[in-house]
Amino acid sequence: MELFKDAHFDFLGRKWWFLLPSFVLILAGLASLIAKGGPRYSIDFLGGAVTDVRWEGAPPIERIRAALSSRLGGVSVVAAHDSTGSNEILVSVQLPATGDATAVRQTIYEALSTVSTGYSNRSFEAIGPQIGADLRRQAFMATAGASAGMLLYLGWRFRIVYGVAAVVAMAHDALMTIGLFSLLNQEFSLTVVAALLTLIGYSMNDTIVVFDRIRENRRAHGREPLAETINRSINQTLSRTVLTSGLTLLSALSLLFFGGQVLHGFSLALVIGIIVGTFSSIFVASPILLAWEQRRTRWTAPHISMPTGGVR
Amino acid sequence: MNRGLIRKTFIILAIVVASAFAIVRLPLRLGLDLKGGASLILKVHVEDASPEQQRDVVEQTRQILERRINAYGLSEAPIQPYGSRGNELLVQLPGVHDASRIKNLLQSRAVLEWYSIEGGPYASTEDAMAQHQGILPYGRKILATRPEADGRRAWYVVAGRPIIRGTDLRDARVAAGTMDRPVTTFILSQDAAGRFEQFTRANIGRRSAIVLDQEILSVPVIEEVIRDSGQIRGARNREEAEDLAVNLRSGALPAAIEVVQERTVEASLGADSIHDGVRAGAIGLAAVVAVMLSYYRWAGVNATLVLFLNGLLLIAALTCFGAVLTLPGIAGVVLTIGMAVDSNVLIFERIREELRAGKSAAGALAAGFSKAFATLVDTHVTTVVSCAFLFFFGTPAVKGFAATLVIGLTTNLFTSVFVSRVAFDWELSRRRSNPELSIGVAR
Numbered sequence: 001m002e003l004f005k006d007a008h009f010d011f012l013g014r015k016w017w018f019l020l021p022s023f024v025l026i027l028a029g030l031a032s033l034i035a036k037g038g039p040r041y042s043i044d045f046l047g048g049a050v051t052d053v054r055w056e057g058a059p060p061i062e063r064i065r066a067a068l069s070s071r072l073g074g075v076s077v078v079a080a081h082d083s084t085g086s087n088e089i090l091v092s093v094q095l096p097a098t099g100d101a102t103a104v105r106q107t108i109y110e111a112l113s114t115v116s117t118g119y120s121n122r123s124f125e126a127i128g129p130q131i132g133a134d135l136r137r138q139a140f141m142a143t144a145g146a147s148a149g150m151l152l153y154l155g156w157r158f159r160i161v162y163g164v165a166a167v168v169a170m171a172h173d174a175l176m177t178i179g180l181f182s183l184l185n186q187e188f189s190l191t192v193v194a195a196l197l198t199l200i201g202y203s204m205n206d207t208i209v210v211f212d213r214i215r216e217n218r219r220a221h222g223r224e225p226l227a228e229t230i231n232r233s234i235n236q237t238l239s240r241t242v243l244t245s246g247l248t249l250l251s252a253l254s255l256l257f258f259g260g261q262v263l264h265g266f267s268l269a270l271v272i273g274i275i276v277g278t279f280s281s282i283f284v285a286s287p288i289l290l291a292w293e294q295r296r297t298r299w300t301a302p303h304i305s306m307p308t309g310g311v312r
Numbered sequence: 313m314n315r316g317l318i319r320k321t322f323i324i325l326a327i328v329v330a331s332a333f334a335i336v337r338l339p340l341r342l343g344l345d346l347k348g349g350a351s352l353i354l355k356v357h358v359e360d361a362s363p364e365q366q367r368d369v370v371e372q373t374r375q376i377l378e379r380r381i382n383a384y385g386l387s388e389a390p391i392q393p394y395g396s397r398g399n400e401l402l403v404q405l406p407g408v409h410d411a412s413r414i415k416n417l418l419q420s421r422a423v424l425e426w427y428s429i430e431g432g433p434y435a436s437t438e439d440a441m442a443q444h445q446g447i448l449p450y451g452r453k454i455l456a457t458r459p460e461a462d463g464r465r466a467w468y469v470v471a472g473r474p475i476i477r478g479t480d481l482r483d484a485r486v487a488a489g490t491m492d493r494p495v496t497t498f499i500l501s502q503d504a505a506g507r508f509e510q511f512t513r514a515n516i517g518r519r520s521a522i523v524l525d526q527e528i529l530s531v532p533v534i535e536e537v538i539r540d541s542g543q544i545r546g547a548r549n550r551e552e553a554e555d556l557a558v559n560l561r562s563g564a565l566p567a568a569i570e571v572v573q574e575r576t577v578e579a580s581l582g583a584d585s586i587h588d589g590v591r592a593g594a595i596g597l598a599a600v601v602a603v604m605l606s607y608y609r610w611a612g613v614n615a616t617l618v619l620f621l622n623g624l625l626l627i628a629a630l631t632c633f634g635a636v637l638t639l640p641g642i643a644g645v646v647l648t649i650g651m652a653v654d655s656n657v658l659i660f661e662r663i664r665e666e667l668r669a670g671k672s673a674a675g676a677l678a679a680g681f682s683k684a685f686a687t688l689v690d691t692h693v694t695t696v697v698s699c700a701f702l703f704f705f706g707t708p709a710v711k712g713f714a715a716t717l718v719i720g721l722t723t724n725l726f727t728s729v730f731v732s733r734v735a736f737d738w739e740l741s742r743r744r745s746n747p748e749l750s751i752g753v754a755r
Contacts, residue, residue, distance in 0.1 A: 002664070002752065002753065005668075052581065101415075101571065101574050102411075102412040102415060105412070120578075120580075121578065122577070122578045122580065122581040123575070123576060123577040123578060123581050124574070124575070124576045125573075125574065125575040125576075126571075126573065126574040126575075127572070127573045127574075128355075128570075128571075128572035128573060130355070130572060131353065131572050131573050134395070134397075141701075142701040142702060143701075145701040146697065146698040146700075146701040149697040149698070149700070149701065150694050150697055150698065153693060153694060153697060154694075157690060190709070190710065191640065191709075193710075194640065194702065194710050194713055194714075197698050197699075197701065197702055198647060198698070198717070200698055201694060201695040201697075201698040201699070202695075204691075204694045204695070204698070205654065205691040205694065205695065208687065208690045208691050208694060209658065209687055209691065212686060212687040212690060216683075236665065237661075239661055240657055240658055240661040243607070243657045243661070244653065244654040244657045244658070246603075247600050247603060247604075247650065247653045247654075247657065248650035248651075248653065248654065250596055250599045250600055250603070251596035251597075251599075251600065251646055251647070251649050251650045251653075252596075252650070253596075254592045254593075254595045254596030254599065254646075255592045255596065255643065255646055257592075258588060258591045258592040258595055259588050259589060259591075259592035259643075259646075260584060260585050260587075260588030260589065260592075262345075262581075262585055262588075262639055263588075263589070263592075263639065263643055266640075266643060270647075
């Protein structure tokens with residue numbers, strides 16, 4: 001069996017067919033983010049208390065919410081995502097300013113007991129607002145640092161324009177994932193940030209595989225117009241791209257459906273990110289490369305500039 | 313037969329045996345999110361100390377808290393510095409489900425002092441001041457008793473300096489007190505005993521105040537000369553008396569502490585997480601192997617072999633580094649499977665291209681591996697770069713994930729480039745005349 005044997009798709013010629021839906025989705029995500037006032041941060045970032053409770057039978061979520069709201073502020077009760085269909089709920093509340101987590105914990109369980117005694121607590125977590133603020137700062141620094149690091153590495157291995165194109169593709173993926181999380185009303189937690197950084201790495205992988213091939217083809221066929229070289233390179237690596245993304249997607253889907261509720265946000269971000277990342281390395285990174293080169297040749301000289309080799 | 317190939321095979325076999333040995337001999341430690349327990353992050357309030365002393369204050373606090381926890385019977389719970397701020401500590405308590413008692417134990421500063429009483433009781437601070445015409449005599453201070461069950465408390469004027477302090481104690485124990493109310497007894501050091509004897513001799517019949525963390529616990533009347541031992545009443549129950557004894561024995565904290573994060577996980581949730589994680593890994597692996605075998609035929613067997621070897625090496629490396637396997641760690645292992653598959657696909661697709669271009673099996677193999685290698689290095693380095701920035705997070709969970717992924721990438725480079733190549737070479741060397749590669753390409 002061979003996928004895409006001798007494929008000759010004109011990716012660059014049709015780029016708007018693919019870029020337009022992507023822009024629309026990103027705009028929708030941004031609109032959702034603005035309308036909701038930012039991502040739906042979990043208590044990792046905001047501070048607060050969350051407890052995982054297993055209910056005997058279907059949990060009466062409305063009654064539980066009512067019982068808690070009369071005692072505590074900022075109550076949220078959601079069913080935990082789990083493929084096994086266990087009756088777990090996640091209860092999160094705000095911590096009062098002077099509050100002691102122990103008292104909040106007792107209050108939560110008292111409130112739950114008024115609804116039913118048939119429950120068992122599975123985990124409890126309380127995070128002070130200071131820790132949450134620290135994490136937001138760290139998440140920002142980690143993302144910015146990772147982007148800068150990759151830009152530098154690619155600038156050194158290829159040319160700086162390759163780094164810029166790859167980082168723009170990466171930003172596209174991150175923005176898209178954050179936007180989709182907001183559209184799907186999914187919680188943005190610390191593990192989601194970890195997933196985001198992982199898929200930034202994956203997206204970078206895909207982009208590099210294509211870029212490596214572009215560099216190689218430019219050495220072999222230096223006189224060919226860049227658009228053709230890029231198209232040829234994408235086609236040559238297409239079966240690898242689709243196969244790898246498909247297989248990685250299989251692992252991520254397996255985590256999403258069978259990995260348990262604790263990893264749900266992580267796996268969802270990965271599944272979205274792998275799809276978006278594969279897309280962006282073909283339809284975002286490569287057109288940028290082309291646009292840059294075309295502009296440069298138009299301004300400087302009528303002949304096509306020879307690529308520099310980079311370090312091997 | 314090629315001697316270089318045999319030597320390489322022996323190297324691989326030796327590594328496999330060593331890995332298997334490591335996995336069997338060294339147990340893989342599980343994190344609290346998998347085996348259940350409580351973890352606390354404490355903030356040490358070092359604001360009062362001078363900048364150069366802050367580090368010492370945190371370290372002293374850490375040691376004292378560790379002594380308290382050891383005395384509590386949780387000896388395998390080291391307290392680690394946490395975060396980048398330098399004033400936070402991480403306490404991990406395996407098997408603890410309700411952290412409230414431990415929190416009280418840790419948060420109490422346990423500064424014990426014994427004062428002589430100069431006046432009182434009064435109904436409030438204002439009342440006390442009024443009795444002294446609004447001016448507190450020099451070197452005196454006002455302290456309140458600990459609130460009773462109904463919230464009542466009383467105020468006393470005491471001497472400015474205590475007669476004895478917590479540092480004067482040599483030992484503290486719990487004893488059965490009168491009327492089922494346990495008391496905490498203590499023994500003073502030699503030096504303090506001398507001072508205390510003088511004080512009690514001079515003040516028989518007068519009241520004194522035993523003060524813990526700036527709250528008066530009890531107001532005993534000195535009935536006789538006391539030399540080196542005394543007792544503290546006022547504990548509400550035996551647990552409280554025990555905790556006080558533990559805290560007095562392990563010493564007072566140099567600074568106040570605050571619990572800024574608390575997390576408890578029941579063992580049942582941890583067991584479910586392991587079960588779910590292993591199941592997700594197994595299903596993901598099975599799906600990947602099935603696709604590889606049907607797509608790449610015999611080369612798919614190579615890839616599968618390499619995949620399992622990578623898993624073996626990864627787990628062996630984790631145990632050797634003494635890593636603690638957490639749930640994010642399991643996610644890291646599953647993602648490593650994804651990366652390993654990518655490397656194999658990258659190499660195999662390259663070999664196929666070379667075969668289609670008309671190269672011989674041996675030539676395609678050599679060209680495929682060497683051309684894919686440059687790309688592999690690039691993709692691995694960029695992922696390591698993004699992992700490196702995950703270490704910006706002080707959170708152990710995220711660090712564990714990043715560490716697992718980095719180790720996995722390293723073992724993956726070895727297995728997918730070196731081991732896979734050796735496996736292919738064996739395949740070729742067995743069929744000497746007109747060798748062909750079974751990699752799913754029709755020629």
